[in-house]
Amino acid sequence: MNLLTNPAPTTVSIQGAEVPINWDFRASIRFEEMMAGSLPDEEKIGKALEIYYPQVPAAIDQAVDRLLWFYAAGKDSEPGKGGSGNGGPIYSFAHDDEYIYAAFLDQYGVDLQAVGSLHWWKFKAMFQGLKSDNRIVEIMGYRSMEITPQMSKDQKQFYRRMKKQFAIPLPQSEREKLSAIEEALLNGGDVSGLL
Structure with a gap:
């Protein structure tokens, strides 16, 4: 998928049917935080399905595969790693929330508290595009x-x-x-x- 040429998806294909997925950035942040946590893997799978699907599909393996694809914005990624660098995460949505909030407000004029919804893929692109003069980018540089x-x-x-x-x-x-x-x-x- 290319964010420049294709609309950001609001559904995923499971067993040939288009299934609604929770596409708001808050869902994927909750997912990433949960994956970085200490829950057993079996519980993580169940929670992930609940986060992303209003009604959990019967084809669990395919539903998990599609939510991972969605989380990665159609690209390869590993959830819960917080942009790993030098063996450790370089950001944490839970720990760096104020820096990230301030960066979006400063650079894009987007109040993440006030925005009704923002697609995860768009949020992710904006996060990756933050300029080096934002404090969170400076901090991520130190960590990495x-x-x-x-x-x-x-x-x-x-x-x-x-x-x-x-x-x-x-x-x-x-x-x-x-x-x-x-x-x-x-x-x-x-x-x-x-x-």
Whole structure:
């Protein structure tokens, strides 16, 4: 699909029938946040179907395939990764909501709170098109910055400080796991069961 030559879809084809899909950007943001969360995969599938389909189709495998296609705006993508860079996400809709809101308002004059609906594919294109002078783009740059041996000591310190300052908080389950590993290491415990 090409956003320049084709209308953004409001349905997906499942078993030869056009099935309505929740195309508003808020649904896909909820989906991405849910996929990044700690729910078991089986629950994620059920929740994803509920997010995207007003009535969940009987052909579950095809419905999942089509919602993933829709989420990716007709392109290859992996949900819940938040634009990964250097092994970690470079944005989080939950954590960066204020920066993203401000960027859309500043650059496009779009109040994401007031807009009745905005197609996910259009939102995604606008998000990817944010200019470098928006704070969220600057922050994503810090998060994705690779610290290399060629950098000066001052540059390395600066980027490490920025990465720490703008780090996306780990989910509760990850924090608990890291805390348990840290405690085991400090007290001479066995970490093999924690890894």
